[in-house]
Amino acid sequence: MATTCCNIRSDRLTRFLSPDQLQRLKDHMVWKKVQAGSPIFQAEDPAEFLYYIEQGCVKTMKTTSDGQEITFGLKGGGDLIGLVDLLSDSVQTYGHNAVAFTDTLLGVIHKNDLDALLVQYPSLSFAFMQWMALEQRIMQTILRDIVLYGKPGALCSILIRLANSYGQPTDRGIRISLRLTNQELAHLIGATRESVNRVLCRLKSERVISLDHGHLVIHDLERLRNEARCEECPLEVCVI
Structure with missing residues (x-):
């Protein structure tokens, strides 16, 4: 019987970011612990923050008008959530909810700080676009x-x-x-x-x-x- 698998969750982001780039990003983050079941952001919230999952698991989901829940993903350590559009200057909302599926440690960076980093380090901007393209393909x-x-x-x-x-x-x-x-x-x-x-x-x-x-x-x-x-x-x- 075939039982081979490859747990690649931990290196999703590091496929595109070098250790130095990832550390540079982490240096600008504020760290917070979120208990399982606690909300991280709501669909209608302004998309002002990017979240890096250091440990744990986050469920991204949305509730339809008739009360049905649709889960988009179960994001784990090494993933990013909350990034809407790198190229837009307009105020946007997240468009979906994020809830801690397990106890989770998050690194949080404001969009203004992220934008400044991307301007200062163009290679970081390119890495983010590669990551966003992969996320789109997964969905x-x-x-x-x-x-x-x-x-x-x-x-x-x-x-x-x-x-x-x-x-x-x-x-x-x-x-x-x-x-x-x-x-x-x-x-x-x-x-x-x-x-x-x-x-x-x-x-x-x-x-x-x-x-x-x-x-x-x-x-x-x-x-x-x-x-x-x-x-x-x-x-x-x-x-x-």
Whole structure:
């Protein structure tokens, strides 16, 4: 059975920023601890701050007019959140909510300070644009899977992305370090909890996945790839 994964969460940003560039950014940040479940920003808030996740996990999401929650991502250590548009001078809002999914340590920098750094160090500006392009591609591929491959395929795709982002290889398979309820998985693909329950029950009965004290364990990654009609995206794109 295929159980190979690559947890690439920790080096997402450092693909584009050198250690010196990242440290320069951190030197201008204020650090804050946020408890699990606490809001970081709201959709209607002015997008005045950029947040660097040093430790923990942040859920980015939005609630629709009829009260349904849609989760855009589960961002972890080494990720940035809150960056809207580097090139616009107009006041913008974040457009979505960010909530600490686990206890989280954040570095926070005001947009004015970030703008000054980008002007002073053009290579830093180019690195940010590369990072934003990657984030856009990640979101596009998630939406592609939801639209083209239905809820079962989209769920299998999310499980693969979780393995790449938060997977821990064990002798039993790939253990997802985050604890996710079926409802939380449903929010990631715009599905109902009941439809997610049915797919997970089938995958468990076929020994593709199992549960270990509330943590998903993936035993057959290749089977998930087949069900998701995997298009062999680069690993840096196949994340959540």
